Amino acid sequence: MTDAPELVQYTGNCHCGSFIFRFRTPQIKEANTCDCSICSKNGYIWVPLTEDRFEVVHGSEETSLSSYEFAKKAITHKFCKTCGTSVMARTKDPKVAQTVSVLVNIRAVQRGINFDALKPGKVFKGSELGEPYKVPELVKPDFDPIPAGIKVYHGNCHCGAAAFALLSVRDLNQATECDCSICWRDGALWTYPEREALTFRGLSDAITEYGFSSKAVMHGFCKTCGVSMYERFVGSDTIAPNVRTMGADIDLNLVEYKANCHCGAFKFSFRAPKITKGSECDCSICSKNGYIWLRPSEGTFNVDKGDENTTLTSYVFGTKKLVHKFCPTCGTSVFARFSSEADNGPGAMMINLRAVQDLDIWSLQTSDSFKGSELGDAYQPPSHVAPIGLPTEDRTLYHGNCHCGSVAFVLANPAKVTTALKCNCSICGRDGVLWIYPQTSDIAFRGVPEFMSEYSFGPRNDVYHGFCKVCGVAIYERFVGIRDDGKDKALTRALNIRTFASGELDWDKLEFELFDGRAFPPLYEVPA
Structure with missing residues (x-):
């Protein structure tokens, strides 16, 4: 007979503090997720509980939280009316409730969980239950006709009250993950298009906005289903939609890649969708180095060893808006970073995929669509070396x-x-x-x-x-x-x-x- 695992007490809350709860469970070491339509939009990480292990400390489920049900209404999803944090769900099936009556979204837990150390847990295939999720009517972009070469992406909350269309010149297979107190709770993954590229439905009547501290950023969520839709930057035209709301249009299965210069003085890692292709450029520096570029999303890049400003050598030319970084010991060109004068956003960078460990470069699909040679002044090569002392006849x-x-x-x-x-x-x-x-x-x-x-x-x-x-x-x-x-x-x-x-x-x-x-x-x- 084995001893029952020791129970650990955790405390959680919505972001605004209107609802606080605590629960007891064995130490949380795994991240359990579900691939159904609502869980994937909210990025839920679940812990199942029996009723006796869950307790409300402040507020109440009836007055502090909104409830949302859909399809067979077997589960009631609960989110804060004020800040939109999805804190929990309740099962309504009496047979299931005997073993699992409460599902806690551990994104709302205050402390005590090392999320970086969590192992992948169970993936409940909720998408295979019941009728398939029906995507609401798509939003028609303001542009008609759509310019050539422009991709159209559609997003929506779960209930369909709020939706948008997004125009983009590139594949949206990357997003920015922020670990701040609100973005982490919402499970949001952001992209930052020009305001003119977005067309919304339900922006004024279906959305509740929540701001805190300086209220420089307002977080918009659907008041019916609680799905986080966007963050709006006050005083500017920038609205960042949550790419989790785009469903099948976006591949969000991020893989961690490790990379290094050859001598190992500089090491880094980043997360991206599975890499099957890269971009080439025909400009003077890219063609000489044979770069194969990937632009990572903000917040997915980490330096694991060394310092990019002291371990690496920087090289700039032309407008000096792109800083090329290479190791002065082994010569590996690892990445390039846009300077503050560039229009690519603060900290934007491009990784040279050649530096990535265990990546088969020869199997990558490469695109040479970027014509860097056509930008700025033409490259001026140095004077030729004279063939003094070399045999030149018939050469x-x-x-x-x-x-x-x-x-x-x-x-x-x-x-x-x-x-x-x-x-x-x-x-x-x-x-x-x-x-x-x-x-x-x-x-x-x-x-x-x-x-x-x-x-x-x-x-x-x-x-x-x-x-x-x-x-x-x-x-x-x-x-x-x-x-x-x-x-x-x-x-x-x-x-x-x-x-x-x-x-x-x-x-x-x-x-x-x-x-x-x-x-x-x-x-x-x-x-x-």
Whole structure:
């Protein structure tokens, strides 16, 4: 016979304090959820209780809370009339009530639960019970016709009294999660469109707004069903709709991803929907680094080791509105952050997916729809390196440089470059490099070694990865030691053709050999 688990007392409340309760249950270690239409809109995290373990401390269910029922009316959902916090639900089925009469939404618990440490619990398939949820009539956007390339998203509270249409130029597969006292209780996930992109129904008659403290932000919820619909910023036109209300239009199954520079000096993590695609840009810096971008939602990015201002090197150019960050030790370009002068919102950033752990870059769908090359002034490459001392007769000259121009080179190649190698090993995959392997004697450099940093790793230390210490662009691999055939490895050097001058390569005709460097031992382990 096993001992009954020790009961822990928890206290919870709506945000405004009109309703306070406490309950006893074994220590909460799991997050139990439900995928039905109302639970998914409110982001409920449930704890089931018997009646004897639940107690109202302040207020009453009858006077402080509003009740909402739907479909078979087997469960009554209770939310605060004033602030909208959904605190609990009651089962009406007598058979069920013998074991579960009260469901507490633990988002309303004051303290004592480490939500970050909660393990995924049971997912009740409420969506499979009864008749399918019927989405109310969709709101027609104010724009007619809808401009080409614009996506339309629809959202609504559960009862359908409040609804909206949202126009967007991008996929809304990301949202901002805020852990403040009100947003966390509401289970809200925000997106921040232009006001003109939103068309509402029921804004004036179906919504109750709640503000607290300075009342700079008003939280709007449906007065009938309690679903949090938006937050409105007083004194501006900004209204942030809750993307949980958009249902099947949005993928909210966020995955935690971990990433790092190669040497491990800087590590970070972020949450996003399962990554199957990324964005490429054809501007001068993105094309040299082979970036594959993902823009995370605000509040989903965390630095786990290091400091972005001291561990990483920053590089800016042009309008200086985008700050590129790379590790000065290993050269990994990890992300870029928009400056305060940019119009992308405070703290907005883009993550280089090449730095993400255990992500198969080759399997990603990439879009090159962003034409950064067409923005601002055209990139001005540095002057070419003269082929002094190189054999030039019957040779094809190729010129290359990092982005800032501190490092440049000329290659006198015996033939035109028609093939290159793509490697997905831990360092090449991060650097986004495309290699060719000419003779070292056919290359002349400028800015080497004074503007170059070299990085080596592993037990052999026979390959040195060279990158510009100013802008972080990977330039070459330098080899040391003796090959199995007795030849000096230093006779050959790998050049990254992404750094070649514009127009010198016929990219449409280039063929790429794919080398699965990740499969070769020793396998890369993220440094501690």
